[in-house]
Amino acid sequence: MAGVPVAPPGLECLLQVGSVRVKQTRDSMFQNYCTYDILSGDGQLLYRAEEERACCGPSFNIHIRDLQGYEVLNLLSRSVFFYWETQMQVLSVAGGMRSGYIEKNWTSMRSSFTLLTQQREPVLKVRGPGWGAGFMSDAHFKIKLHKDNSPLGVITRVWKGMLSINDSFEIQFPLDLDVKLKALLVSCAVFIDFLYYERNRRQNN
Template sequence: MANTIPPGLEYLAQLDQILVKQKQEVFELLSGCEMNNKYEIKNSMGQQFLMAKEDTDCLTRQCCGPMRPFDMSFFDNSEQEVLHLHRPLSCASCCCPCCLQSIEISSRGTLLGTVHQEWSICTPINGKFTIRNVSGDEVLRIQAPWCACSCGGDVDFKVLSLDGTQVVGKITKQWRGLCAEAFTDADSFGMTFPLDMEVRTKALLLGALFLIDFLFFERSNQ
C-alpha cells in the first residue's frame, strides 16, 4: 500500500531533520583523482543512522565529473541496504530544456519515486525540481536560489507545496569555512521537513539532496 513504510526506513518516521556529511578522502585531496563519494547521514543529535556509498567506475568519474551517472546505496547500522539512488546519464546544458537531470529512489528493489530538474525560461541556470511519487504524480517542488554560490554563508533550497504557495521544508548547503570550501568538495547539508510527512516523501527529499549536491556543489578535479 502507498501509505506503508518501506522496510528499513521506519526510523525516518521519527525525524524532522537530517544532517548529511560527505567524508573527505585523503587520496582524492592529494592526487586530484575523483573517488567514489561516501556520506554519513545523521539525526539532529549527530547520531549516524545511515551510510551512503557511491558506486561508479574510475573512468566515468574522471571523464564525466559532477555530471556523471551513478548508483548510490544507503546502509543502516546493521550494514543492510535500505535505500538506493540511480542517476541516469543525461547531457548537461542549462539553456536547453531537453537536457535536464533526474534521479530515481528505490527501497529494496521497489521504486519509491523520482526527482526531476525542471527548466524555466526565467531561471534556466538554477531552475526548479519536482518530487514525483511512484505513479509519476508531482507531490512537492524545490526552488533553487538565484545564486547557489556557497560563499561565506549557507545556501537554502526551499521545499514548496505542489501549488508553490507554502514552504514545507528546506535543504541547506552548510558553509564549512573558507579553507574547507576552497580545497575540498566534501560538502555538508541539513534538511528539514514536517515530522508527520509521509516516510516515502522524506526518502524522495533525501534523494533530491544528493542530486542537488552533484549539480551545484560537486566540482570537477583539475
C-alpha cells in the same frame, strides 16, 4: 492499530525525525567517489551512503545502507552517454519498488527540482537560491507543496569554510511528513550535491 504510520522496510528510523543532516565523509580531495553519513538532527547516525562509479555505467549511482550494512535505497541516474542528468530514480531496495523520482527543472537564474511519487505524480518542489547566492555563506533550497506552493521546509547547504573538502546539508521538514517523502528529500540533497558542487569539483581537479 489505526493511525500508526507505516514505513517501507529500512526507513523506519525516519518516522520520528523532523530534520536530517547529510555529510560528505571523503578522506581527501583525491578520492574519486563520494561517501556520506546521514544523521538525525541531533547527530545520531542513521545511514551510510557510497557512490558506485563505472566508466560505462550510470552517471550517478548511490547506495544507501543501514548500520547493519543492508541496502535500503538506491539513487540512480541513467548513463551520461545517453541522457542528460535531469532525473534521478529513488529505488526502495528492501521493498522492491521505486520510491519516486526527482527531476531537475531548467531555469535561467534559479535551480529547482520536482519530487514525484512512484506513479510520477508531482508532490513537492525544491527551489534553490538565485544566481550567486550561497557564495561564502549557506545556500537555502526551499521545500514547497507542489499543488498550492505552501512552504514545507528547507534544504540548506551549510557553508563549509575555506579549508574543508566535504559538503554538509541540513534538511528540515514536518515530523509527520510521509516517510517516503522524507526519503525523497534526503535523496534530493545528495542529488543537489552531485549536480552543483561535486561535479564542479571533479571538473576542476
